[in-house]
Amino acid sequence: MQVYLDNNATTPLDPEVVEEMLKHFRDDFGNASSIHSYGQRARAAVEEARQKVAALIGAQPREIVFTSGGTEADNTALRGIATWHRKKGNHIITNTIEHPAVLRTCQQLEKEGFQVTYVPVDNQGIVRLEDLRKAIKPQTILISVMHVNNEVGTIQPVDEIARIARENKILFHTDAVQSVGKIKVDVKALRVDLLTLSGHKIHGPKGVGALYVRQGTRMNPLLYGGSHERNRRAGTENVPGIVGLGKACELAAGCLDDFQGRVRFLRDKLETEILRRIPDIVLNGNPNFRAPHVSNITFRYIEGEGLLVSLDFKGIAVSTGAACSSGSVEPSHVLTAMGRNSELASGAIRFSLSRMNIEKEVDYLLETLPGIIDRMREMSPLYRAAK
Numbered sequence: 579m580q581v582y583l584d585n586n587a588t589t590p591l592d593p594e595v596v597e598e599m600l601k602h603f604r605d606d607f608g609n610a611s612s613i614h615s616y617g618q619r620a621r622a623a624v625e626e627a628r629q630k631v632a633a634l635i636g637a638q639p640r641e642i643v644f645t646s647g648g649t650e651a652d653n654t655a656l657r658g659i660a661t662w663h664r665k666k667g668n669h670i671i672t673n674t675i676e677h678p679a680v681l682r683t684c685q686q687l688e689k690e691g692f693q694v695t696y697v698p699v700d701n702q703g704i705v706r707l708e709d710l711r712k713a714i715k716p717q718t719i720l721i722s723v724m725h726v727n728n729e730v731g732t733i734q735p736v737d738e739i740a741r742i743a744r745e746n747k748i749l750f751h752t753d754a755v756q757s758v759g760k761i762k763v764d765v766k767a768l769r770v771d772l773l774t775l776s777g778h779k780i781h782g783p784k785g786v787g788a789l790y791v792r793q794g795t796r797m798n799p800l801l802y803g804g805s806h807e808r809n810r811r812a813g814t815e816n817v818p819g820i821v822g823l824g825k826a827c828e829l830a831a832g833c834l835d836d837f838q839g840r841v842r843f844l845r846d847k848l849e850t851e852i853l854r855r856i857p858d859i860v861l862n863g864n865p866n867f868r869a870p871h872v873s874n875i876t877f878r879y880i881e882g883e884g885l886l887v888s889l890d891f892k893g894i895a896v897s898t899g900a901a902c903s904s905g906s907v908e909p910s911h912v913l914t915a916m917g918r919n920s921e922l923a924s925g926a927i928r929f930s931l932s933r934m935n936i937e938k939e940v941d942y943l944l945e946t947l948p949g950i951i952d953r954m955r956e957m958s959p960l961y962r963a964a965k
């Protein structure tokens with residue numbers, strides 16, 4: 579049996595998305611900027627997709643800027659705001675558990691003369707609002723805090739953070755790559771200025787995403803060239819990708835209830851049964867403020883990578899939060915920021931579900947996992963020393 583439980587890394591394409599995209603690879607191949615009918619068909623498709631993306635997040639279509647994915651949208655938001663508002667101030671606030679698309683961009687901006695405050699999180703991965711308030715300076719121009727964390731699924735209080743930002747006349751960006759299409763995201767209710775989303779986390783194509791930019795927000799583009807995307811993002815539109823993203827958003831809008839009901843039920847079953855069947859485990863994240871499709875669990879006395887490989891032999895795909903850099907495995911920066919020591923961080927596994935998972939798959943995982951853990955612990959010197 580093949581069981582894919584790594585949907586926060588990427589999701590399988592929905593066949594309906596593929597169908598819509600194929601039309602634009604095969605027949606309607608025009609450049610959306612061309613005036614002839616080929617171009618007009620491409621333009622119409624791009625604008626229809628823009629409406630679908632906007633509808634999913636409660637935005638106006640003109641507030642949607644198509645990008646090459648979540649990474650580019652994050653880079654555009656941070657660099658675009660930072661460089662435009664530099665005269666007003668050079669201070670940015672983010673936090674320690676952001677995706678590298680935000681963290682590394684902030685580190686680069688620091689090299690370019692900006693100051694960045696990385697606000698800590700509590701041991702369940704929630705940004706400490708008091709610390710965030712204290713970090714605000716007269717020079718602060720932007721706050722960026724993700725909506726749902728990709729490793730542990732924790733939901734940040736972005737509406738409250740947006741309010742703090744607004745009260746202090748600071749722009750607010752949220753990376754919503756892991757929340758859009760999974761929980762309700764409404765840019766008007768959250769009152770964010772900028773929001774990042776990505777196609778391949780919601781059964782759409784890779785290499786396409788969008789940045790919501792509240793109307794009237796002044797910023798620089800990341801890429802210079804033609805006047806595409808109202809001068810916010812130069813480059814010939816990736817029409818098949820954009821069409822795929824639009825279709826994925828349309829389908830996602832109809833599946834939010836499924837996430838809250840069936841997907842949440844499957845995640846809860848997976849988690850409660852693992853907790854019941856396997857001793858010496860630690861749940862990572864906030865059990866109450868958490869997206870319905872993610873469970874991050876530390877299996878003590880074992881290495882997450884070893885468990886990942888053993889599960890892969892049985893046809894089950896999961897992930898660890900660890901990052902491979904220059905040949906060595908670094909423990910997850912998210913779990914480390916949540917105060918987990920290296921032993922707890924290195925035994926962590928992320929299970930992430932999608933609307934395409936079924937109960938039989940969770941049952942197969944639950945049958946397979948306890949035996950693997952037993953065998954790995956029998957061989958673990960750490961386990962023998964502790965018991």
Ligand SMILES: Cc1ncc(COP(=O)(O)O)c(C=O)c1O
Nearest residue numbers: 647648649677679728753755776
């Ligand atoms: C929270 C978050 N932000 C940004 C990204 C990057 O998105 P993309 O893969 O579309 O560049 C990801 C992807 O893993 C993510 O999980």
